Amino acid sequence: MPLRQQRLRADAPELTAALAAIRADLGADEAFPPAVEAEAARAAQRPLEGVDRTDVPFVTIDPAGSTDLDQALAIEADGDGHVVRYAIADVPAFVEPGGAVDAEARRRGQTLYAPDARVPLHPTVLSEDAASLLPGVERQALVWTFVLDAAGAVRDTSLERARIRSREQLSYPEAQARIDAGDAQLGMLCTVGERRIVLEAAREGASLDAPDEEVVHDEHGWRIERRAPLPVEQWNAQISLMTGMEAARMQLAAGEGVLRTMPRPSKGAIRDFRRATEALGVPWAEGEHYGAFLRRLDRAEPTTVAILAAARRLFRGADYLVLDGGTPGADAVVQAAIGAPYAHATAPLRRFVDRIVLAHCEAIANGRDVPAWAREAAQGVPEAMRSSGSRASQLERESLRAVAAWILEPRIGDELDALVVERRDDEAVVQLVDPPVEARVVTAAEPATRIRVRVRAASVADGTIALDEV
Template sequence: MPSRRTHVTESVAQSELAVALAKLRAELDVPESFSPEVLAEAESMRAAAPATDLRHLAFLTIDPLGSTDLDQALCIERLAGGFLVHYAIADVPGWVYPGGAVDLEARRRGQTLYAADGRVPLHPVVLSEDRASLLPDADRSAFVWAFELDEEGEVASTGLTRAMVRSREQLTYDEAQARIDAGDGDSPLALLREVGMLRIELERARGGASLNSPDEEIVRTADGGYSLERRHPLPVEQWNAQLSLMTGMAAAQLMLDARVGVLRTMPKPSEERTTAFRAQTRALGLPWPETVSYGEYLRGLDRDDPASLAVMQAASGLFRGAGYLAVDGEVPPDPIQSALAAPYAHVTAPLRRLVDRWGLVVCEALCAKREVPDWARASLHELPSLMGASSQRAGRLEAESIARVEAALLSARVGEHFRATVLEVRGERVVLQLAEPAVTAMCPAPVGVRAGTALEVVLLAADIATGTIEFGAVAASD
């Protein structure tokens, strides 16, 4: 499905938006540049060459256009009765000294932040976009997972070793999708589709679900302005994501078996919340049958149906409370990531997320039947709070940046009427999705309005400084 873009073109709005975004960064204490000490240490770092050489494997990467911090590379082969998946992850642990300046700064940041006016990396770019990144045609050390899958896509065996790799190609999602659609024989891309679809079916069978809801992204334009893009993920993005999910589930099982590591957790939705969601689906005319699993129900929705958009909005609030849980000696009573219906750990994005560095080090030691390094084990308990604080800041930065860009997009259109879909009724207010531009906002709820219905609204105000947008419903007689 094509994406929708709306561009902030007015110079006054651009100037106000730039000021508002800078102020937001300051309010959230978003890190600026790295200190000279951190940069000097990053420049001086040298990773020890791994003993294993896997440069003969034809790895490739698939990432958004313009990406340079490449965390993962894949190589898939067909076996008799199944598949062999090699999944290479950037060797950040090899480049970051525990307790050093880069390590301590990464612990303060927690993750790469994506702001409207620029990306704030977790590590200095000499590492994240150069020496540790799995760039094409460059020798790189990596943590390489090896999975043997049966013909149903189930993992039959898991291995992990630190090895030298060399990526052959860097593809965008659009390029990868086009090549797959054109028919790419028995290549790794064709096998990615095959394995990805098998893994999606396994997810369905165990009752898990990936929302795959539209992404809302702020894009910087060539003239220094901003555009807001709402796009649906391509199929290749879902297949690629299944490799990451498979790896995270395998890592979690290794940690649980050894009783050491850090899990990504999410509690099951309460009975009250589930009952409320079922009531919402009935009100929208798309009832969730008692005999159908949550994931299967979501997969059956028509993403082009306005009522489905409202269901997806409601579904996003069904699973809440995601966090991290350090494990050291005792198995937690409920280690399941409930949306995936399986234990799960973050181990596939160490360039952009702090916790993955620990996960990789722990899992590699377990697979090699070595003791987990003292530095990693001793600091496991710090990760849940570090990642929690970082995730909270990242969530606020993303949501409030989008709100300010949306206000800028609409600032010159006060008084205009818009068509919108009601996503959710919240007491005396409703959540709206405008058809164009792709803006989500709220307005007072007209009498008797229901989620999933179309509504005509008028823009009353759009304040760029705070990201506040005010709409009013237009009476049917207007």
């Protein structure tokens, strides 16, 4: 299971050096060329445009310490339903098509995350300042307005360029505490989020919703500490999913844009996942959709981590589809994990594709032709995002190996529980139950089999782990 946004202590120099070497080998450089920084600095000084929506009480809800704030939220009651306003950083307004920032963003594709560093998509003068929806300052945004009925379904959607002022920047724990204390404004996020979760279940959507994991150190030594997602994180995610679904609907109606797609899992993948759940002692009932099964798992249970790792095989084949006037079939446009067509449209500070989708949607929503630059840029989105996705996966995979070796070094000789996830010739990929890391071992065991392994060796420098079946 990937380790995200971990805290690394200063007394782990060997691991810090190994992680830095991985980034260097991948060309994941945090620094931008001078021409890119200069153009971004000029763009940051541009006057703000759009209708005045500074009276709307937007707030942002993000992980603690975030500075690249893509989204701000405001909800109000509307009879039995709600009006949801979702402001997205207006990155298209800050990036000159064909300019230095644009070219560098296409090359990078997305912000890369390592356990101890972040390699941003855009220079920080934009991503953490002028384009970021920071509290207490006027910012330019693309504001979605959704009118929802009593069941949480969208009855009407609009999108406009506007000037906003976020009232407050909340972390997830702060927002959850406010909701638990009866905050009326944030309480509506709970209501809307729960309604959208019911709709997600009805369309057979699914989410891994994996626990956050941090590397911590105390008097007992190094360990991986899991944190189950707070309810507010799921509710907030539902607003983002709703926006992506509406962005997809809008682009499909116009016949142009970019969708995020994922095929439905094969019968073989579902069969293997069912065997894995049985091997872990958490049977998945016949007739129950895998999305419903994943939703009801207790994220605090150690076995859930292994189950979610096995479930990743259900979520394969994600790609991008460029709409160019044709009429693709329903299976071609669906994002199976969401259970509907979907587009990336809520994180333009961190993903190249979102800027292109937003430019399409803003024009379509307001009855204008899609800008030629956005139409042309859409053609290059799949290649750019596949390339950056591959780089992100490799960075995550190699960083994980280094962290896993670091965690297991003090446990050489220990016996651990492991789940066989996948066979590769005479070896198998196994998911250790605790600590929750992947490794390989020589075994004849088939996928979904639970085995015991002994840690024979672990090296942080080259990220290698050697296990023997007991």
